[in-house]
Amino acid sequence: MVSALLLRSSARFYGRHRWQGLLSLAGIMLGVAVVIAVDLANESARRAFDLSLEAVAGRTTHRISGGPDGIPESVFIDLRAKLGLYRSAPVVTDYVRVSGRSYTLLGIDPLSELVLGRHSLGIEGDGDLPGLLDADTVLLAAGLAATLEVGEGGELLMDHRGRSLRARVGAVFSHGDEALAEGLILADIAVAQELLERAGTLDRIDLVLDDNQVGTLAEWLPAGLNLVESESRDQSLRRMTDNFHLNLTAMSLLALLVGGLLIHNTMTFSVLQRRQVWGACRALGATGREILALILAEALVFALAGTLLGLLLGIVLAQGLVGLVLGTVDDLYFVLAVREFYLAPRSLLEGAGLGLGITLLSVLVPALEAAKTPPASVLRRSHMELRARAMVPAALLAGAVMMAVGWWLAALDSDSVVMGFVALALLVIGFCVLVPPVVALLVRGTLVVAGTLFGPLVRMMLRGIEAGLSRTGLALAALSVAVAATVGMGIMVASFRTTLDTWLVQSLSGDIYISLPGYTSERPGAGLSPEWVQSLAQLPGIAAIERHRLVRAETAFGPVQVLAVAGVERRPGTLAAAAARLPLKAALPGAGERLRAGEGVLVSEPLAFQRGIEPGAEVTFDVEQGAVTLPVLGIFSDFRSPRGVIAMDRGLYRQLWKDDGISGLALYGDGALSRAELLDAVRKMAALQPRDIQIYSSAGIRERSMALFDRTFAVTAVLRLLTVLVAFIGILGALMLVQLERMRELAVLRATGMTARQVTALVLGQTALMGLMAGLLALPLGLLMADVLIHVINLRAFGWTLTAAIPYRVLLEALALALGAALLAGVYPAWRAGRVAPARLLREE
């Protein structure tokens, strides 16, 4: 039990030191808020992902998928008539855009769905199920109808790959889980086939199969079709998004680490500040355990209040963050049918646990120290400083060992992302341990080397830093880590950006690029009209046209994009073939020629990394002619999709899938027309086409790609900003407290003849010096973090090798940030030090 009077004494201490209390609270609150916000956003995205999968696939065991042309309808009829597989349902689906947002148009067969027992719809109003069968009629969930402001009988305008579609809303249905149906536009399969121009074909057939049926079906299945387990397909997608979520979680934990360090610093400070009180209490008869309980009780109050506020702030932040996270998942992986914010109880509990745990843990060391130390030592002022100084060699050794282990782990040949983060965490924590002793050595070294060069004021500044190391050391470590995090992330993002830009320049050698509007997933379809492409080739000013096809196909590696490329046709030999512009990371000898000869394929780097594919490996495609196995000729650098791309010659593609479609073109000018004139001429021709066609100059594509990149990394930038904010508030508090505690010492200096201006300069100079040290120390750690992020984490999580680029702006910004935070922290104490009458301060003691 803690004495009520001691508790009251603590409450009054914080009443008198309101700023200290508020800064402790702010540290806990912000740390918890960032973790909760990221976790909630991640959970929302995960749930959206699961619900989206369920919404478009339902709970089935298997699915049959086809090549770029889909599955002939006859297969479904045969499944039932010949194999008796009644628990099967055909699906036609694609993304459509309504009011600028993507939705899934899902075409289903109502009778099959009844047998399968999914998509049970509670029809509202006058709508009835037969109404679904009317031409151009779709169904909307009540929530979606409200979002799109369209009611039953209303007209829905959709955009499908540049074509405008009109449909009537036949009924508004309510679904048990509104979120599940939120992003779905339902239609009868025949209506969907008509709307999506896919008459006679299906996208997939969903099935519920037992083990015997799987064997029978696999044997019977016509060539070119794949039978895949629903779960394994979903798993491979989930694994990729999981890595993305892991990255975000790690960044939020970094914010919590910085927050935790600062909480530890503030709490340690508040304990140290009252060492005389603890000494007096111990001398009066309070046991060590009672002092420990009192300090822990104080911390618990802060932890509870800070965590509660952090939870509330986290929920608010998460609402903003969830849009960014969902947007990134949309851009990179999968168009989500569900976009609802999900207040996951698990995230809230985890965040609360972390907030309480870290606060209590951070105060445990100083509390135990205060409780264990004999009262006579507590009463002696210099005890803690002596201890801190005595720990310098041990801290140097411990920090160095931790960093060495972290470095060794990072260098290990492993593909574990988690292990990469463990290595990063060891590097960061080891560095935190190293900062105080390194600062002590730096100060001592400076004093020894140049002690006589500096005036007494500078010598006092330096000695003051070393003398207060038990209080300033952790604040400096926290500031260094936060600044290093901005350096590490800044370099990583800049390297990514530079690598992507270089890749775009390498890949985009054409002058103008033409494609059909597509969304995340490339779907088969009619593509560009061959006649139109032919007429385009006759356009004056065009030297050559390069055609390519990009479709999604099921392979043994799960769904991947197949990129069919071809050499330039009009002037063969004048320009390098497109395949040559797939920057190769590794290849078999003569890979370029063999690719053009259709003797093999190239695999994109992310896919190769995820599946451990190396040049010389084999990849099998199930096509109409049966299973075709081809050698992997090389691995190419690719940033189109983290899900993976397999590139092959267009001739080989046509041979395998009998698909002559064209997804896009690259036009090469002959120099007769300027790029703008050429662009204008092509746009005029495109205007005559019945559907929208996207036409960009290579510069335009670069611009769009970089904009997409920036959007993808917006969430990273926000997290970086939040980490800096946590550090900034923490460092502000820590340095402010250190300086305010020195007020009496400063009063003595004033009394001995220092002017107010000199004292102000002393305080500001000291905080600036600390900021500069933190900033300088942050640079090597930042570079180290960037190296691990670029060469370990990014590679293991996404399979992208990036070329490190170190923008000096990032380094200078980091120094400015550290210096700015420290200077700002010094302003108030400096102002007070210059103003307060020394007599009053000296009397207060």
Add this chain to the structure above:
Amino acid sequence: MKSHSCETGRRAPLLLDIRNLAFGYDGADTPVLADIDLSLAQGEVLALLGNSGCGKSTLLNLISGIEVARKGSVLIDGVEMIGLDDRSRTLKRRRDIGFIYQFFNLIPTLTALENIALVLELNGCSGAESTVLAMDALASVELQSRAGQYPDQLSGGEQQRVAIARALVHSPSLVLADEPTGNLDGRSGRRVMALLHELVAARGAGMILVTHSRDVAAGAHRILRLQDGHLRAGQGHLPEAHPSEAHPSEDGPAAW
């Protein structure tokens, strides 16, 4: 001060018995204290004289268990302090010892009344009981009107009177006073000493008074000198009258 029901203030014939006590700080060549033999009877006031840094305060810290010796014996009320663990020493200290410091060591965030009540609460008294007893103690040092003031709102003399009330409120058998007037002017110092002698005598407690002032030591029953870590007999006397009567008050209470 009224008596109270809290678990405090027990008596034994020989209050303090120290044998062969020695103490030195880690790494120091010469011991701070060596071969200390000292006893104190109930109701006896012993003054310990010595120059700064001679180990007077260390001896008080060793007696109260704030500091621990590796060699020798310290018996208080028949209980050996040297062998006790920190918790037991602390419990013994809070029940049977009252400590007065040169720099008062009042808790800055507790009022005068609460500073006194804290000792009673630590000894297991209820909040209400502690408040009543603390108010009595405050009255005995003539500071009832300052009950709600914080230490930084009191003068040095007032702070030391609060510290005296705090040291005596739980009726300890042994009072240790470490330079109680060292931080006060002459007049306040004399007032504090008179009050201290009076209250200690009223409770029949024994007191060790550490000082470097001959005037302050003069009121004691016995005077010892601490020199080079060894105790030597000083010029002591056993007054006929009570020490408080040997220093009649020259000023009224308003001078505190």
